[in-house]
Amino acid sequence: MSESAGNPGSTRRQRTRTELMAAMRALIEEHGFRAVSMGAVAEKAGVSRRTAYLHFASRNEMISALFDYVTEQEGLAESLQPVWQAPDAVTALDEWARHLARYHPRVLAVDRALDSVRRIDETVAQHREQVSGDQQQAGHRLAQRLHQENRLAPPWTVTTASDMIWALMSSDVIERLIVEREWPPAHFAEHLAALFRATFVTDPLPDEGTSLGSAARTG
Known part of the structure; x- marks a missing residue:
């Protein structure tokens, strides 16, 4: 049994994190970097701002994560x-x-x-x-x-x-x-x-x- 199959909570967390990264990238490409905020990214991803903060402690942490996300994608x-x-x-x-x-x-x-x-x-x-x-x-x-x-x-x-x-x-x-x-x-x-x-x-x-x-x- 794979780790994700045995731990559906982990799978959901990873999916939400990926959705936040995709939302942030879309905001940057559509409106520029200045449009990025925790609230704007959360809204674009269809989650609450609180959920966004559960994955990233700050906007800077989210930005740093974006770089690895883009190169991997x-x-x-x-x-x-x-x-x-x-x-x-x-x-x-x-x-x-x-x-x-x-x-x-x-x-x-x-x-x-x-x-x-x-x-x-x-x-x-x-x-x-x-x-x-x-x-x-x-x-x-x-x-x-x-x-x-x-x-x-x-x-x-x-x-x-x-x-x-x-x-x-x-x-x-x-x-x-x-x-x-x-x-x-x-x-x-x-x-x-x-x-x-x-x-x-x-x-x-x-x-x-x-x-x-x-x-x-x-x-």
Whole structure:
């Protein structure tokens, strides 16, 4: 017997918590971050304000929980899996472009709403800082792998390449091309991957044995 089947109260609590998260996300996407309050979220979810406080002690706690809810609902871990399991650095870069096209448009509305208040809301500012740090780490991981496989094109260094990869994750890029210019996500992924390859990737240098062998054959 599963835990949820043996504990229906726990199942109901989890369902209510999920409904509160869904309601909060809907409020943000429809009316912006400033529309969020414990009462507004409870009303949107169809529960009492008291019920909302049974799940979250404060508005800030509810906001913090939203971040994990959105990434789980939209499958961030699953979307990143092909990137980090790619057999080589260049394929990883291609998969990174597909990840950006696949995942980021789905969270764009929430991202824009949070960005609009990050300078005046400490909880949001902390979240944005954490997200930015995670993105910079991902960019560094991609650039470092290119370097380790001798595929990082000059004049890029691991630091400058990771900075540029991070900058190209900007929601502005996603919004302008996919939303405003109406690029299909697959079209965006294809062209972004081409940009990445043309910018960051060089042909691998031949090893010493290959160079000597070639010189002997042509000398």
